[in-house]
Amino acid sequence: TRGSKIVAMGHYQPARVLTNEDLSKMVDTSDEWIRDRVGIVTRRIADNETVADMAAAAADKALANSGLTAADIDLIAVATCSSIDRCPNVATRVAAKLGVTAPAAYDINTACSGYEYALATVDHAIRAGAARNAIVIGAEKLTDITDWTDRSSCVLFGDGAGAAVVSAVADGEEPGIGPVLWGSAPEMGNVLTIEGWRPYIQQNGQTVFRWATFALPALAEKACTAAGITPKDLAAFVPHQANLRIIEPLARKLGVEDAVVAKDIVESGNTSAASVPLALSKLIERREVPSGAPVLLFGFGGGLTYAGQVIRC
Numbered sequence: 001t002r003g004s005k006i007v008a009m010g011h012y013q014p015a016r017v018l019t020n021e022d023l024s025k026m027v028d029t030s031d032e033w034i035r036d037r038v039g040i041v042t043r044r045i046a047d048n049e050t051v052a053d054m055a056a057a058a059a060d061k062a063l064a065n066s067g068l069t070a071a072d073i074d075l076i077a078v079a080t081c082s083s084i085d086r087c088p089n090v091a092t093r094v095a096a097k098l099g100v101t102a103p104a105a106y107d108i109n110t111a112c113s114g115y116e117y118a119l120a121t122v123d124h125a126i127r128a129g130a131a132r133n134a135i136v137i138g139a140e141k142l143t144d145i146t147d148w149t150d151r152s153s154c155v156l157f158g159d160g161a162g163a164a165v166v167s168a169v170a171d172g173e174e175p176g177i178g179p180v181l182w183g184s185a186p187e188m189g190n191v192l193t194i195e196g197w198r199p200y201i202q203q204n205g206q207t208v209f210r211w212a213t214f215a216l217p218a219l220a221e222k223a224c225t226a227a228g229i230t231p232k233d234l235a236a237f238v239p240h241q242a243n244l245r246i247i248e249p250l251a252r253k254l255g256v257e258d259a260v261v262a263k264d265i266v267e268s269g270n271t272s273a274a275s276v277p278l279a280l281s282k283l284i285e286r287r288e289v290p291s292g293a294p295v296l297l298f299g300f301g302g303g304l305t306y307a308g309q310v311i312r313c
């Protein structure tokens with residue numbers, strides 16, 4: 001049971017920028033409120049791109065950065081909660097676009113924690129010998145399921161995708177993906193929903209906020225313990241990008257203020273399952289994460305669900 005590691009990443013964001021100023025012309029809100037309460041300055045909005053288009057664009061870059069080719073890939077996993085089509089799934093569409101001929105291909109929906117769930121299942125598949133080289137993608141077009149008349153939610157979301165090529169490590173090489181800490185709080189399922197009869201993101205923001213602030217520090221610490229380290233050992237912390245007022249106190253409670261803390265929410269908004277791979281891919285591109293150093297990924301959101309793991313790449 002050899003482990004796996006992320007060998008390369010890539011990301012894609014649509015060109016169109018939506019500013020707080022733009023939003024203040026659509027609903028009763030202001031740049032000041034959004035910056036103070038959430039920390040978002042801009043977000044990107046897809047025009048013609050589908051979830052699969054963005055997923056494939058991010059995956060294509062990750063593949064190019066990895067030095068592998070489509071022929072090497074035997075598994076594609078996509079985390080998404082905003083794909084409008086049920087079948088075929090996004091993963092097979094990505095395979096068709098990239099020319100990957102016969103991969104195992106599946107989508108995972110655990111809302112904003114989807115990427116960490118997907119990464120764990122892929123790591124497990126590689127450990128079990130069911131795959132060797134995988135592409136793991138988080139991709140969302142949340143603006144398709146945004147109620148543009150609801151000021152309490154429409155200011156939060158954006159579109160985009162991030163992807164990683166994940167490969168089995170060589171014999172004797174240390175695994176780069178640590179044990180997953182995953183779970184849920186199903187009794188709180190109704191506080192964040194995207195339901196068939198009214199397919200918009202609806203949330204009781206304050207309840208989710210309180211849960212995140214109260215529950216996440218201990219869970220994030222557990223994910224570190226599972227990897228045999230403490231939060232203080234982290235070189236970087238990449239949590240789901242839901243609110244700067246969740247990210248910053250969480251970083252403080254973990255004592256990782258001096259590490260690199262992802263704050264891509266400022267420019268990208270909340271992109272659900274895409275937020276962690278998007279932020280991580282940008283940090284890697286800017287060489288802000290020292291290679292081989294421990295990085296904690298941690299997702300949380302609808303379900304309520306959560307998952308996190310320490311990686312090294």
Ligand code: ACO
Pocket residue numbers: 028029030033034037038111112151152153155192201203204205206207208209212242243246270272300301302
């Ligand atoms: N502009 C101006 N005023 C607003 C806006 C806005 N865009 N939105 C709400 N308000 C008003 C409210 O109407 C309310 O006014 P009132 O006091 O007169 O009634 C006031 O601002 C405060 O509203 P709250 O909802 O209490 O605002 P809060 O500070 O809680 O911020 C937010 C809301 C940003 C949603 C926050 O609660 C949050 O980040 N929650 C967590 C979200 C999260 O983590 N979700 C999980 C991931 S998302 C996913 O899974 C897709």
